[in-house]
Amino acid sequence: MATTKQTHEEHLFDFPHLIQKFNRPLLIEFLASYSILFAAMLVAVNFRLRIPFGKTLGDIYVAQPPLLYPFMIFSVLVVTAFAASLRGESTRFSFSHRMALQTFAALMIATGFIVTFLPDVSLLQMAYFESISIGFIFLIYVLFPRLRDPRYEDDIQAYLMKLYHNRALLTLWIRYTIRSRYSQTFLGIIWIIIQPLSLSLVLALVFGKFLPRMDVGEVNFVSFFLPGFVAWQLFSHVIIIGTNSMIRGMGLINQVYFPREVLILVHTGEALVDLVFTFAAMLVVNGLVGLWPNPAFIYLPILIFIQLTLMLGFVFYLSFFAVLIRDIPQLIGVILRVMFYLTPVIYPADRIPENLRWLILFNPLVPVINGYREVILFNRPPDWVALYYPFVVGMILMFTGYLYFKANESKISDYV
Numbered sequence: 001m002a003t004t005k006q007t008h009e010e011h012l013f014d015f016p017h018l019i020q021k022f023n024r025p026l027l028i029e030f031l032a033s034y035s036i037l038f039a040a041m042l043v044a045v046n047f048r049l050r051i052p053f054g055k056t057l058g059d060i061y062v063a064q065p066p067l068l069y070p071f072m073i074f075s076v077l078v079v080t081a082f083a084a085s086l087r088g089e090s091t092r093f094s095f096s097h098r099m100a101l102q103t104f105a106a107l108m109i110a111t112g113f114i115v116t117f118l119p120d121v122s123l124l125q126m127a128y129f130e131s132i133s134i135g136f137i138f139l140i141y142v143l144f145p146r147l148r149d150p151r152y153e154d155d156i157q158a159y160l161m162k163l164y165h166n167r168a169l170l171t172l173w174i175r176y177t178i179r180s181r182y183s184q185t186f187l188g189i190i191w192i193i194i195q196p197l198s199l200s201l202v203l204a205l206v207f208g209k210f211l212p213r214m215d216v217g218e219v220n221f222v223s224f225f226l227p228g229f230v231a232w233q234l235f236s237h238v239i240i241i242g243t244n245s246m247i248r249g250m251g252l253i254n255q256v257y258f259p260r261e262v263l264i265l266v267h268t269g270e271a272l273v274d275l276v277f278t279f280a281a282m283l284v285v286n287g288l289v290g291l292w293p294n295p296a297f298i299y300l301p302i303l304i305f306i307q308l309t310l311m312l313g314f315v316f317y318l319s320f321f322a323v324l325i326r327d328i329p330q331l332i333g334v335i336l337r338v339m340f341y342l343t344p345v346i347y348p349a350d351r352i353p354e355n356l357r358w359l360i361l362f363n364p365l366v367p368v369i370n371g372y373r374e375v376i377l378f379n380r381p382p383d384w385v386a387l388y389y390p391f392v393v394g395m396i397l398m399f400t401g402y403l404y405f406k407a408n409e410s411k412i413s414d415y416v
Contacts, residue, residue, distance in 0.1 A: 034072065045385060100142060223291055230278050239318070300375055312397075
């Protein structure tokens with residue numbers, strides 16, 4: 001017994017031995033813990049710089065000093081290596097609970113390092129960091145496993161490989177959907193362009209002639225409105241048709257097997273094709289008033305990617321819930337109509353009273369829409385700090401939503 005204990009203690013400090021044990025599963029554990037802390041810090045930085053609570057920050061405040069993230073990396077490495085050295089053939093904790101404990105321990109160590117060696121970092125920012133990290137840990141490792149089917153084993157790599165093998169089906173299905181939508185219409189695909197242009201003209205008339213003129217800065221109202229509306233139309237289109245995708249495809253679901261997420265991705269691809277035409281129409285309208293494409297357009301793929309993570313994350317959850325509760329699509333339609341007016345699509349965000357402006361920070365679509373306007377109208381990069389929040393929310397929603405959808409995929413045919 002003494003020999004076993006001595007060997008175990010030697011391994012605690014035998015770094016070559018620990019490096020050999022740091023195999024692929026441990027690398028995944030390290031990346032999982034660090035990703036949670038990294039995402040929580042990004043959101044904490046955004047909240048500290050955008051929410052007007054606490055002491056006023058000067059222009060010289062550095063929310064992300066160079067050593068901030070290396071301290072977090074070191075903390076996660078220490079906890080992961082220590083946990084690996086203590087792990088035997090069996091463990092009293094499940095994987096989810098063990099990862100929750102490891103990530104929480106890394107959080108405490110990282111907080112101690114940052115507070116001790118980076119005293120200039122705001123304590124309110126660290127409070128945000130700790131509370132958001134704990135929330136993410138609870139969501140991902142405690143609540144989320146309970147929501148999923150415990151009999152279904154995680155293997156996201158297998159899911160993605162199966163989806164990859166069905167890429168031809170996905171491509172052909174998107175092509176067929178686009179062609180069938182407009183094959184028997186007189187104006188065909190022009191209908192995609194007519195909707196945003198007609199709405200823009202109506203709103204320009206209402207806000208420019210009938211109501212007191214809204215100050216939108218250096219550009220006219222139509223040019224201001226179109227980037228926000230193009231982003232909003234993509235979001236609402238994917239949410240609405242994605243939520244209904246399982247219900248609309250019930251005939252196929254009961255007849256043949258294919259990865260059910262293909263239905264969601266087909267409608268998402270359809271919406272992206274619509275985006276190409278509405279974006280082209282917006283460029284034509286902007287060109288008529290002297291606003292031409294600019295070098296800042298290189299940032300648009302980043303904005304579209306962030307928006308896609310948000311949309312897919314919501315849809316993976318909603319499409320399954322809509323099968324269980326058939327009122328979900330109607331409820332989503334009502335929520336989207338309310339959100340349209342609570343999101344600065346037809347008005348600038350700075351028109352919201354200062355004491356209420358922090359409320360829109362919790363709407364992840366607001367920084368994305370503002371980013372589109374910064375790029376398209378003003379030829380400058382988007383506010384990266386503001387985009388931290390939608391990026392983190394989108395990645396968490398898409399990852400957990402996809403796993404939840406796949407774990408409950410077999411139940412869909414029982415309800416449709």
